[in-house]
Amino acid sequence: MNQHTATSSIPVDINPLSELIWDAINQGLILIDNNGLVVMWNKWIAKHSGIPPEFAIGHSLESLFPDGLSAAFKTALKNALSHKLPIVLSNALHRSPLPLFSVPVTKGDQPRLQQSTALTPIIDETGKHFCLIQITDATTSVKRERVLRSHSEQLSIEATTDGLTSCFNRRFFDDRFKAEFARAQRQSTPLSLIMLDIDFFKDYNDNYGHPAGDKALISVVNALKTQLNRATDVVTRYGGEEFAIILPGCAAEGSLSVAEKLRMAVIDLNIPHLFSKANKVLTISIGITTYMADTPCSASCLLDTADIALYRAKKDGRNCVRQLITPHCRKTGPNDSQQPRLTVCMT
């Protein structure tokens, strides 16, 4: 056995007060000499590793933890000893570099402690090099992070959801539309935008009452959702009874067939609407516009064009789909209210 095999974890030249402090510190401390052997091993580390100091001292960490050390930790220790520069191993990137466990250590299937680690080179007065390894139990802060994160995810869901229909809200639409438009421009892919409006919804509300109106809105949203298969295609409530659907990567023909399916799905709900001038049941009017790759068109221009298409659908008797394609949008500046030059109007 090694000559350090004393009952104390401290080499003889450490004064008694330092030894008490070393063991009282509520974090893991290991001192390694220039040959990579353990010189000091505090109580905390003994408790959480299950290895008493008398077994640890004089041995390398690799032999104490035969398959327990992470590769990154081994590299870090090697670097700290050779370059003599301090190194941090963050918990975010290295959850548990050392096989340390919560007390009591059973060494069964116990999960490792979450750790934050720092390696600091130390030179004593005789010029001998050491490396101090400090380990902090990060379990509590990791837990707190998770709670905060899940709260923040919940809040962000609430902030982008429409309370009545549980579809996404206008705020979500604004952000998503901006992002998807920028992506379409960047990747030169088409992007279609559907705007739709429930026909004579005011008359529905006035005659059937607001609770019935609310129920109808929910039914319409659910019907629209059933027609959208891709995860990227989501219904958003644009305002009152107006909804918008962004179809990334979807060209003119594709978006037209989606729109037609949406229109039919609402008719198939068969919600009686005796006060509609379009039909005997609840119907929707749909305007579609498609951004064609590499055409000079802005996000706000596309939005305006979808609005114009929706307006045409309403003007043409409602319960129908109108599509406007914008190959040459002539918007030049943000204040230019000139109507885009448009082609084709169909269905």
Added chain:
Amino acid sequence: MNPLSEIHIDALTEVFNIGAGRAASSLSEIVGDEVILSVPSLQLVNSSEINAQMLSLNSPRLGAVKQQFSGPFNAEAMLLFTEERALEIVHDMMGSHVSIEELAEYEQEAMCELGNIILNACLSAMADILGLVLESSLPQYRVDLSDAILKQIIEEANQPLMLVLHIDLAIEKRHSQGYLAFLLSSTSLEELLVHIDRFLGNI
């Protein structure tokens, strides 16, 4: 005014590129994908001229990792990045998809580690090549408004001249590319130059 000659600049660029290569191999190990770091340019500038624009860090907020190095010459080394860029890198490294608004404490710690890897690699390369022994403090990380960060750095350095390195960082798998600025303010620039000259004389 500028005490650095072409040859000094070339030698230092070489030294820091070797450091960047070392940092890249450590980072690659963590990311599990090839990380490429390079130092395309290096210049000595007046502290008063340092601003976010000149560092090409156009962001309202910056993150900074700082370490104090001491030895034959003393130096304060800082790695600066835009907050957005910093998080992208951490997310690439962690493989998580948390939004930038949710900058969490332990991700800041990860930024500290990232900075530590790059600073240590650059300074240890310098120490090895110039045959010096450098000591260092543990890294400190701070995120704040760009102006506040830069103002503090310049005040604390309290040196008329600073060495500015541009570092390109690319992570293969994610096609992510980024740019970091490295500032070195040395209280004994003269000493550093003596060591570089000695090194150049030995080649």
